[in-house]
Amino acid sequence: MIRRLRLAKGWSQERLALEACRAAGLPPDSLKRQDIYRYEKGKRTPREWLPSVAAALGVPLVELQAAAGKSAQESAPVTVADFLPDIDPLTPLKVRQGRRIGAGDVTDLAGRVHGLRLADDVLAGGDLIGPALRELKSAIKLYREGSHTQEVGRALLSQIGELAQIAGWIASDAGRHEEAERIYKLGMSAARQAEDATLVGNLAGSLAYQYSNTGRTKEGLSLARAALDQAGEDAPPKARALYLDRVAWAHTKANEAQPAMRALGEASQALAEDSEARESPQYLYWVEAGELEVMESRVYTELKRPLRAVPLLRDVLTRYDATHTRELALYLSWLAVALADANEPEEAAATAKRVISLSADVASERTAERVRVILHRLEEYRDVPEVREVLDDAA
Structure with missing residues (x-):
């Protein structure tokens, strides 16, 4: 478990030893890399170092204590x-x-x-x-x-x-x-x-999307463009539309409006070329016009153009499958922000309340982050009773 948590943080054994020393308030060489190696190999138990290792890794002590009592085969x-x-x-x-x-x-x-x-x-x-x-x-x-x-x-x-x-x-x-x-x-x-060049592009685009959403905007943009360039003009239409969508989002997160809008237009053109003669991979079954409209509305919202975003989102949401709870909550979250940007705080508050309700039982960091974004955006309208009710309930 120690090894897994360390690698998840991207730390070396030496770094974990140093962080555990800091957590214990002891000199840097009180715990050495070799000690971490022995812990991870099961050759030694941390014992008195267990609380400091748990603190360094950011996990409850009881979880490491429980793991220490199990064999590696049981985990x-x-x-x-x-x-x-x-x-x-x-x-x-x-x-x-x-x-x-x-x-x-x-x-x-x-x-x-x-x-x-x-x-x-x-x-x-x-x-x-x-x-x-x-x-x-x-x-x-x-x-x-x-x-x-x-x-x-x-x-x-x-x-x-x-x-x-x-x-x-x-x-x-x-x-x-x-x-x-x-x-x-x-x-x-x-x-x-x-x-499989199409699949490489899909994976690279997925990673680019994550980069764009986690503050690594330059990496997100360069990787999204690389995925598109590698696919080339011969990529299946749905794949090319998806790659262009991710390029649009990467430009949006980099606050580059014109390239974003251009990529959105190219994505729609690519999808329009989809036909039985040029079959797309099965895993792209979900890429269709409605999804492109959602991305378009998200771009408009992010670029503070609510008059374009709100009608698009409302139209998409009337046709959306309510059983897809996470996506429904995410799309409504963009509508809530766009309504706030359009100076419609009462409607934004009503939509926010629905997002929070849908997200309550969804184990998704994406929806949790979007709820935080909505609440932050609504703070400007705290004097509006409907908004204050949402903010107070959330608090």
Whole structure:
């Protein structure tokens, strides 16, 4: 558990030793890298250092105490590091000789991957992170420890890439951004080896989207553009539309209005080219005109153009599937902000109340963050009774 939490923070063993010393208020060399190594290998128990290690890692002491009483075999894998302990996620996967893997195994895996993707439509990251990572572990083990033809191996790599994309998305939704980044990069490595350029672009675009949403705007923009450029003009229409959507969002977060609007227009044109003659991958089933309208309205909201954003969002929401609770809450959150920007605080407050209600039982960091954004935006209108009621209830 110590190792998993350390890697999730991106820390070396030496860094964890230093942070534990700081937490204990002791000189930097009181705990050494070798001690952390022994703890992680199970060769020694932290004992008196356990509270300081827990404080450094930001977890309750009781959780580390409970983990100390379990064997490594009893602990379920919950991070990529658990099953890729010593390998850079961009290092090509190595194959061992084991049982023969055939096309049927690939078909079974593809079915589970698609099932997980459909589950993400109605469940949040906090609910799905465990199953997603278990599936990813199983898929990697299948590839590494089995023997297969080159064709089957390439198909397995594509499925690992697809699985990494949805697992990364789920991890990001659960607020585990460092973990999501590792998963996305693992998927990009697998997709490259499978020579699946469309899938590489989807994974790179997903990571770019996360960068844009977590303050890494320059990286988000450069990676979104790289995903689009790699795909080229021959990419399936839905894929190209999605890549352009992410470019638009990256420009928006960088406060570059004109390039953002241009990318949105190009995304709509790309989607209009979609036809049976140019089939898109199954995993892009959700990319359609309504989703592009949502992105367009989000861009308008972010750029403080509520008169354009509000009608678009209202139109989309009248047609949206209410069983997709997380997405419904997210889209309503943009409407609440746009209404506040349009100087309609009463309507903004009513929409905010609905967002908070929908988000209450959704284990999603995305929705939690959007609630924080709404409440911050409504502070300007605290003197309005409807707004004050929402703010006081939230507090």
